[in-house]
Amino acid sequence: MIEASGLTKHYGTTAAVDDLSFTVRPGRVTGFLGPNGAGKSTTMRMILGLDSPTRGRVTVRGQDYRSLREPLRVVGALLDAKWVHPNRSARAHLQWLARSNRIPDRRVDEVLEVVGLTQVAKRRAGGFSLGMSQRLGIAGALLGDPEVLLFDEPVNGLDPEGILWIRHFMHRLAEEGRTVFVSSHLLSEMAQTAQDLIVIGRGRLIAQTTTERFIADATEDTVRVRSPHLDRLRELLAGHARVTEAATSDGALVVHGVEPSFIGELAASNGVTLHELSPQLGSLEEAFMQLTKESVEYHSTE
Numbered sequence: 001m002i003e004a005s006g007l008t009k010h011y012g013t014t015a016a017v018d019d020l021s022f023t024v025r026p027g028r029v030t031g032f033l034g035p036n037g038a039g040k041s042t043t044m045r046m047i048l049g050l051d052s053p054t055r056g057r058v059t060v061r062g063q064d065y066r067s068l069r070e071p072l073r074v075v076g077a078l079l080d081a082k083w084v085h086p087n088r089s090a091r092a093h094l095q096w097l098a099r100s101n102r103i104p105d106r107r108v109d110e111v112l113e114v115v116g117l118t119q120v121a122k123r124r125a126g127g128f129s130l131g132m133s134q135r136l137g138i139a140g141a142l143l144g145d146p147e148v149l150l151f152d153e154p155v156n157g158l159d160p161e162g163i164l165w166i167r168h169f170m171h172r173l174a175e176e177g178r179t180v181f182v183s184s185h186l187l188s189e190m191a192q193t194a195q196d197l198i199v200i201g202r203g204r205l206i207a208q209t210t211t212e213r214f215i216a217d218a219t220e221d222t223v224r225v226r227s228p229h230l231d232r233l234r235e236l237l238a239g240h241a242r243v244t245e246a247a248t249s250d251g252a253l254v255v256h257g258v259e260p261s262f263i264g265e266l267a268a269s270n271g272v273t274l275h276e277l278s279p280q281l282g283s284l285e286e287a288f289m290q291l292t293k294e295s296v297e298y299h300s301t302e
Helices: 040-047 090-100 106-114 130-142 160-175 189-195 213-218 228-235 260-271 284-291
Strands: 004-013 014-024 029-033 055-060 075-078 150-151 180-182 195-201 202-209 222-226 242-245 253-256 278-280
Touching: 004 040, 014 040, 014 055, 014 202, 029 150, 029 160, 029 189, 040 055, 040 150, 040 242, 075 130, 090 106, 090 130, 106 130, 130 150, 130 160, 130 180, 160 180, 160 189, 189 213, 189 284, 195 213, 195 284, 202 213, 202 284, 213 228, 213 284, 222 260, 228 253, 228 260, 260 278
Parallel strands: 029 180, 029 195, 075 150, 150 180
Antiparallel strands: 004 014, 004 055, 195 202, 222 253, 222 278, 242 253
């Protein structure tokens, strides 16, 4: 478990993190979301003792990270995939980490196999692609078989097979009872990976809830309808629902506020032919944009 209470970090007069409190529970994959400049990286650095809070406290399993005698056995983290000496081999890099925490060398080969790097274990890490570097970073996070895992943008550089692998892998880690905390800008991937969300903006907490609830609270489910009798259907729906034009050129309507079954029954009872009747569920991207729009630091002009 990770617990933050009143966590605050100032850089001069700028508050990077401002009175932030949250709990990351074991047995779940928790996504950590926010616009650029929201304070996500600073928060993760404070969890790992790399930055000191101005005020407040954050603990891992009830302890400050810096008080852990062998931290890799408790917390595994990937914050920067390229944080590795370029002239060391993948195996040598992991062996160095292992010996710093009294982890046996056999564990190095185990995690190399888990992340699919056994065949390139003797290659210089400086020659790795970003995707291979991500896998090496994940291997380092797993080295101590920790209960708590933190990943910052773990799918950057991974191909579709690698993204699918890490998604299932994180779910498996959570199912084992571990605490899995993941920061990412890839909202479509987070929607499939994270069961819980912590969302921040300008250093402050916006929401801590399940992914499903976050989407439901900030978006509206709609129904997409196509018909050769759209004018007639629009008349029938007047007073029952709000109808807008779809953002496409195929002559579809978007109906708000009623179930697909209501539209289907209304159309059938009035002899209106339907060519499409499809529910459109709200997305994590829509919910995120809606709830963080006041917290975006940099706005484009288009």
